[in-house]
Amino acid sequence: RPRYTGLIEKYRDRLPVHDDTRIISLGEGNTPLIRLNHIPRQLGKDVDIYVKYEGLNPTGSFKDRGMTMAVTKAVDEGAKAIICASTGNTSAAAAAYAARAGIRAFVLIPDGKIAMGKLAQALMHGAVVIQIKGNFDDGMRLVKEVADHAPVTIVNSINPNRLQGQKTAAFEIIEELGRAPDYHCLPVGNAGNITAHWMGYDEYYRDGIVGTRPRMVGYQASGSAPFVKGEMVDNPETVATAIRIGHPQSWELAWNLQKESNGWFDACSDEEILAAQKLLAQAEGVFCEPASATSVAGAMRDIQNGKIPEGSTVVCTLTGHGLKDPDTAIAQSADTKVVTVAAEMDEVRRAILDNM
Numbered sequence: 001r002p003r004y005t006g007l008i009e010k011y012r013d014r015l016p017v018h019d020d021t022r023i024i025s026l027g028e029g030n031t032p033l034i035r036l037n038h039i040p041r042q043l044g045k046d047v048d049i050y051v052k053y054e055g056l057n058p059t060g061s062f063k064d065r066g067m068t069m070a071v072t073k074a075v076d077e078g079a080k081a082i083i084c085a086s087t088g089n090t091s092a093a094a095a096a097y098a099a100r101a102g103i104r105a106f107v108l109i110p111d112g113k114i115a116m117g118k119l120a121q122a123l124m125h126g127a128v129v130i131q132i133k134g135n136f137d138d139g140m141r142l143v144k145e146v147a148d149h150a151p152v153t154i155v156n157s158i159n160p161n162r163l164q165g166q167k168t169a170a171f172e173i174i175e176e177l178g179r180a181p182d183y184h185c186l187p188v189g190n191a192g193n194i195t196a197h198w199m200g201y202d203e204y205y206r207d208g209i210v211g212t213r214p215r216m217v218g219y220q221a222s223g224s225a226p227f228v229k230g231e232m233v234d235n236p237e238t239v240a241t242a243i244r245i246g247h248p249q250s251w252e253l254a255w256n257l258q259k260e261s262n263g264w265f266d267a268c269s270d271e272e273i274l275a276a277q278k279l280l281a282q283a284e285g286v287f288c289e290p291a292s293a294t295s296v297a298g299a300m301r302d303i304q305n306g307k308i309p310e311g312s313t314v315v316c317t318l319t320g321h322g323l324k325d326p327d328t329a330i331a332q333s334a335d336t337k338v339v340t341v342a343a344e345m346d347e348v349r350r351a352i353l354d355n356m
């Protein structure tokens with residue numbers, strides 16, 4: 001078996017690269033599809049729920065799938081610098097792949113409201129971090145404007161190469177299940193990732209590799225839910241900072257796939273999102289960031305109310321690793337106190353026996 005060297009090499013025939021293209025890769029993709037044990041039992045429903053753990057990509061989120069393609073193409077076309085607006089994960093991936101390629105990355109991040117791990121990544125990989133006094137939507141508008149006036153390639157999901165890379169997650173799921181799931185649930189911000197997944201499922205369907213496509217279900221945070229409101233939101237708010245987006249960039253594409261796949265959009269409260277994050281960590285052993293847990297929070301509700309019927313195979317994408325946002329994780333654990341004792345065996349033993 002050849003060594004796994006990333007998703008471009010694996011899916012070369014299905015991606016816009018040539019034989020002599022220099023591939024910029026960190027071995028992204030090939031992430032685990034984990035079958036949940038506890039949650040279906042807790043729901044008391046006969047459903048198979050799998051989580052696609054995208055937090056195990058090299059920089060800890062699904063963005064690496066898109067970034068390997070976007071940076072490979074940018075370098076191929078002679079770019080010396082890339083730029084993005086980001087709630088944190090795109091900037092972390094852009095910074096890492098730019099470092100790998102030996103080019104510059106400029107990242108625009110919202111003032112505050114970015115998880116600590118993501119900021120650490122952008123800084124550590126040597127990106128130029130430009131913090132703007134505004135939110136993601138302001139940053140995105142500025143990136144589009146400045147790219148017309150400076151020699152930089154945009155690597156946000158409006159760059160079509162990003163979606164090409166990200167569609168490979170659907171290929172992996174089909175290959176692992178031997179079929180398409182009945183439902184695929186994702187957290188939605190700009191709606192680039194749900195669009196990319198649909199492209200992947202549709203590609204295998206059209207090529208006759210599978211006979212069905214899943215219904216695509218997009219969940220947003222209640223305070224940042226333009227697809228649920230049916231209009232743009234000007235002051236998005238949510239604890240799930242990764243999806244604190246009010247003006248999604250893939251608006252039309254997402255509405256189209258919702259119709260074509262016979263799917264739907266819905267919203268989850270911050271409380272539901274945090275509860276799902278904690279449940280995944282404590283009952284399944286899977287640590288994802290808050291935004292990622294939105295897919296499971298929404299799926300649990302729609303399985304419970306029967307919108308997703310028994311007998312279904314459901315895949316939920318966990319978009320980013322829990323370590324991205326240590327502050328929220330620690331705040332979530334406020335009731336599980338750290339036990340402090342003297343450095344003596346008796347005290348450690350007592351701490352064990354008291355907490356069995």
Ligand code: F0G
Pocket residue numbers: 061063085086087088089090091157187188189190191192193194242243245289291292319320
């Ligand atoms: N989950 C996580 C962890 C994200 O970082 C993002 C987007 C999404 C879900 C939503 O994906 O935008 O394709 O619908 N993060 C972007 C960023 C905006 O800048 O890192 P989408």
